[in-house]
Amino acid sequence: MRLNEITYTNAVPVDGYGPGFFRVGGVAHEGPLLVWDRGRADWGGLDDVETLLSMAGTVDVLFIGTGAETAHLPAGLRAQLEEAGLGVDAMNSPSACRTYNVLLSEGRRVALAALPV
Known part of the structure; x- marks a missing residue:
């Protein structure tokens, strides 16, 4: 088996998570999180639509983590x-x-x- 080293250019992977926090690039981040090729940032949750819409054209797939349990997104949010x-x-x-x-x-x-x- 051949293994290749992965190089992350601008985006960084999520290293871990726990109650109330995420660890990204070795740094703990408390609360809702947004991670993409421009780095990481606070996210205002499901009501923060404008932040998500700002990624249009630069992101093909947006994964939305709904917390500990899977939940349906509000229909209006998904449509937007x-x-x-x-x-x-x-x-x-x-x-x-x-x-x-x-x-x-x-x-x-x-x-x-x-x-x-």
């Missing part, structure tokens, strides 16, 4: 994001972090918006 050209996939935050990391390692244009567990 899809209308802007963002592919959206909602799942629990641990799964969203793992999926984001895998697609990031493949060089995909992905983003993660996640609520803490």
Whole structure:
């Protein structure tokens, strides 16, 4: 088996998570989190639509972590994001972090918006 070292250019993977926090690039981040090719930032949660819409054109798939449990996104939010050209996939935050990391390692244009567990 041949293993290749993965190089992250601007985006960084999620190293871990726990009650109320995420660890990204070795740095703990408390509260809801947004990670994409421009780094990491606070995210205002499901009501912070404008921040998510600002990624249109630079992100193909947006993973939304809904906390400890998988929850459906509000229909209006999903419609706005899809209308802007963002592919959206909602799942629990641990799964969203793992999926984001895998697609990031493949060089995909992905983003993660996640609520803490």
